[in-house]
Amino acid sequence: MKMKPLQVPKRTIMTPGPVEVDPRVLQAMSTPILGQFDPCFTDIMNEVMEMLRELFQTKNHWAFPIDGSSRSGIEALLCSVIEPGDKVLIPIFGRFGHLLVEICERYGADVYTMECPWGEVFDQQKIIAKVKEVKPKIVAIVHGETSTGCMQPLNELGPACRELDVLLIVDVVASIGGANVMVDEWCLDGVIGGTQKCLSVPSGMAPITYNDRIEKIILSRKKVEAGIATAEDIALGNKKNRIHSNYFDLAMLQDYWSPRRLNHHTEATSMLYALREGLRLVLEEGLYERFGRHQYHEKALIAGLKAMGLEIFGDEHHKLPTVTCVKIPLGIDGDWVRQMMLEQFGVEIASSFGPLHGKIWRIGTMGYSCRKENILSVLSALEACLIRAGATIHRGEGLQAALDYYEAPIAAKENANV
Amino acid sequence: MKMKPLQVPKRTIMTPGPVEVDPRVLQAMSTPILGQFDPCFTDIMNEVMEMLRELFQTKNHWAFPIDGSSRSGIEALLCSVIEPGDKVLIPIFGRFGHLLVEICERYGADVYTMECPWGEVFDQQKIIAKVKEVKPKIVAIVHGETSTGCMQPLNELGPACRELDVLLIVDVVASIGGANVMVDEWCLDGVIGGTQKCLSVPSGMAPITYNDRIEKIILSRKKVEAGIATAEDIALGNKKNRIHSNYFDLAMLQDYWSPRRLNHHTEATSMLYALREGLRLVLEEGLYERFGRHQYHEKALIAGLKAMGLEIFGDEHHKLPTVTCVKIPLGIDGDWVRQMMLEQFGVEIASSFGPLHGKIWRIGTMGYSCRKENILSVLSALEACLIRAGATIHRGEGLQAALDYYEAPIAAKENANV
Numbered sequence: 059m060k061m062k063p064l065q066v067p068k069r070t071i072m073t074p075g076p077v078e079v080d081p082r083v084l085q086a087m088s089t090p091i092l093g094q095f096d097p098c099f100t101d102i103m104n105e106v107m108e109m110l111r112e113l114f115q116t117k118n119h120w121a122f123p124i125d126g127s128s129r130s131g132i133e134a135l136l137c138s139v140i141e142p143g144d145k146v147l148i149p150i151f152g153r154f155g156h157l158l159v160e161i162c163e164r165y166g167a168d169v170y171t172m173e174c175p176w177g178e179v180f181d182q183q184k185i186i187a188k189v190k191e192v193k194p195k196i197v198a199i200v201h202g203e204t205s206t207g208c209m210q211p212l213n214e215l216g217p218a219c220r221e222l223d224v225l226l227i228v229d230v231v232a233s234i235g236g237a238n239v240m241v242d243e244w245c246l247d248g249v250i251g252g253t254q255k256c257l258s259v260p261s262g263m264a265p266i267t268y269n270d271r272i273e274k275i276i277l278s279r280k281k282v283e284a285g286i287a288t289a290e291d292i293a294l295g296n297k298k299n300r301i302h303s304n305y306f307d308l309a310m311l312q313d314y315w316s317p318r319r320l321n322h323h324t325e326a327t328s329m330l331y332a333l334r335e336g337l338r339l340v341l342e343e344g345l346y347e348r349f350g351r352h353q354y355h356e357k358a359l360i361a362g363l364k365a366m367g368l369e370i371f372g373d374e375h376h377k378l379p380t381v382t383c384v385k386i387p388l389g390i391d392g393d394w395v396r397q398m399m400l401e402q403f404g405v406e407i408a409s410s411f412g413p414l415h416g417k418i419w420r421i422g423t424m425g426y427s428c429r430k431e432n433i434l435s436v437l438s439a440l441e442a443c444l445i446r447a448g449a450t451i452h453r454g455e456g457l458q459a460a461l462d463y464y465e466a467p468i469a470a471k472e473n474a475n476v
Numbered sequence: 477m478k479m480k481p482l483q484v485p486k487r488t489i490m491t492p493g494p495v496e497v498d499p500r501v502l503q504a505m506s507t508p509i510l511g512q513f514d515p516c517f518t519d520i521m522n523e524v525m526e527m528l529r530e531l532f533q534t535k536n537h538w539a540f541p542i543d544g545s546s547r548s549g550i551e552a553l554l555c556s557v558i559e560p561g562d563k564v565l566i567p568i569f570g571r572f573g574h575l576l577v578e579i580c581e582r583y584g585a586d587v588y589t590m591e592c593p594w595g596e597v598f599d600q601q602k603i604i605a606k607v608k609e610v611k612p613k614i615v616a617i618v619h620g621e622t623s624t625g626c627m628q629p630l631n632e633l634g635p636a637c638r639e640l641d642v643l644l645i646v647d648v649v650a651s652i653g654g655a656n657v658m659v660d661e662w663c664l665d666g667v668i669g670g671t672q673k674c675l676s677v678p679s680g681m682a683p684i685t686y687n688d689r690i691e692k693i694i695l696s697r698k699k700v701e702a703g704i705a706t707a708e709d710i711a712l713g714n715k716k717n718r719i720h721s722n723y724f725d726l727a728m729l730q731d732y733w734s735p736r737r738l739n740h741h742t743e744a745t746s747m748l749y750a751l752r753e754g755l756r757l758v759l760e761e762g763l764y765e766r767f768g769r770h771q772y773h774e775k776a777l778i779a780g781l782k783a784m785g786l787e788i789f790g791d792e793h794h795k796l797p798t799v800t801c802v803k804i805p806l807g808i809d810g811d812w813v814r815q816m817m818l819e820q821f822g823v824e825i826a827s828s829f830g831p832l833h834g835k836i837w838r839i840g841t842m843g844y845s846c847r848k849e850n851i852l853s854v855l856s857a858l859e860a861c862l863i864r865a866g867a868t869i870h871r872g873e874g875l876q877a878a879l880d881y882y883e884a885p886i887a888a889k890e891n892a893n894v
Binding site (some may be wrong): 071084108154155261304341 | 479485487496502506507510511516523526527543544548573578582608623705718720721723739740742743745749753755756759778794818
């Protein structure tokens, strides 16, 4: 078989991930690799840990990526902490809450859920009341629910869980690097981020962080694998409550990410280069400047969509600034519009899952994709394709509203930093 | 914190992985990404499947990568097939046999092992006799044991297992793309490869393949996750014997790698580009030409090492052509020598694990690293550092023997293809 060289079309990717990768990250990935125990490589591992701590706004020692997509990080944290029969409370406000349930159930947890309609978030006090009632070992929750474009406040829930001695594990995949995530300030015990969204690094790594409350559980379940265990490791014994997965065993991963450098997997070299460069870009821009940029362009997008006559889906007071959900006008085939946008304009937006499929589109403003020209491209393509599909919209108004926003004096100042 | 730009020293990587990445693969990774459901991207997914079938020499439909390091592929296959209490027979001849035990035990298998000394392989008839005695559901075994440099023949074991209706699952991480692996011919039911060795692609993906015997088990355990399941999926029910891991659930991964494209994880775009280019390089070179090249340079390396006065470790009749194990001369500190080779010459070789640590070095001849100049560099650096360490060796003989080999008429012809 003769396979042609790789050639990809130019795309404007405005989905909630994966989004366009920063050119500096793409370039970093073409750097020749190093051996996994080469001191120059272990230095890079340490640098990534250091930058991840800044990203997560934490003093936690443990902050490193799991080699796999975002859900690999979720599974690694949950399976390392959950022992069969453990009570886990999961407030669900979208698809990724269900994913947390799914994973916890597979690892034998006794799962309690509470749900609110997709498009809303929970009053934190209601969750706290449920925590007091259920008395779980763990609360697992999503921060930015990419399926609905909503962001759950956690600033009261975290301290309450800490006081009640309940662990709080949070999926910040869709918010990290694009919206504020204060791991220590909010008392989050274990946190999972993603690379392919606001960090503008390709999918394939899941940065996580966790504190000593979680580490204590992990260490109590530790067993070094046969074939590399020392006599001392073996003396520590064959724990009955050992972690179920080998690949996701944080007790062993810790040893690999510590000076002991005990071999576990072979670290994904080029992806680590990519993450390192992505983190450098975040810290160079400044965390809060970056959050500001995400909100800034999100507002331009919303102004454009509304001016076009479209309606934003979900509770606007708890909107995830990195994902904007738009109601598909009645009678319009959402997938047809998306397909035309991609084929004719090279602009990609997303549909949603389950009950929201066909009801809303999701437009991301994430990382490197979160730029003025991309906002203008998506508004332009969406308008043209909507007209083509026969929708009644305010022609020409979307781009004018976005341009008005960008040209307004107060905005112009902020825009200088972009 | 101000982090400096990524800068890595030039290395000659002669470990058994990760090895030097082919420059064409590095370049492919700097290609802008595509959305995961972009038809141009799903075409690439299909192309990778097609090329993997050729690599594995199989007609299996299922051949795709797991997003994670090699052991993620091992865990995905084993955990999707093993149900608690299943008997698994694991013949162990090195560290990675122990890893198979480790993973199977964690998933509740009733594990039976047989061991032979590290440095040897099993007489296949002995394994077959044990299969008849134990009557396991699965035999799991390593093909190329990178910890000892030995390669286990499987051509009799496979057909025997098929006849006894036992599944044979094989770790070919260290051999695939460098030594012959005939999945269909040898009747291997499930096979896990690696990228960072003979494919010269960075670590971060584990290509696997499996046949309908395995698929049948996987489908019997299938459950589509809540949040994306259709009514039909839900009607299929909540299987009691469902697969333990979500991330490694091959039933769901199959749906993602099929025309249904049911969302599971977000495929690691840049790594898939890398794998695609790595596979193109393998198929352009030709599978058997590539195996020939690996053996060709392995012989040069062995000639050089022996001429230097060093001894090869392990059964030479069952040597893995991609890894050469060398006994560390008595009284020499193996790690000191390796460190000096790296620091002074930028040449990296490996130690080994467990009982062999400090006893042998392991030198890889894998993929893009398997080139004449690398063989000559490793021999040169090793000799100089051994002399520096006070070892008594035949000075100057190693390189002369390798050059003799390369310059010999019969070799010259083969070398033209390299």
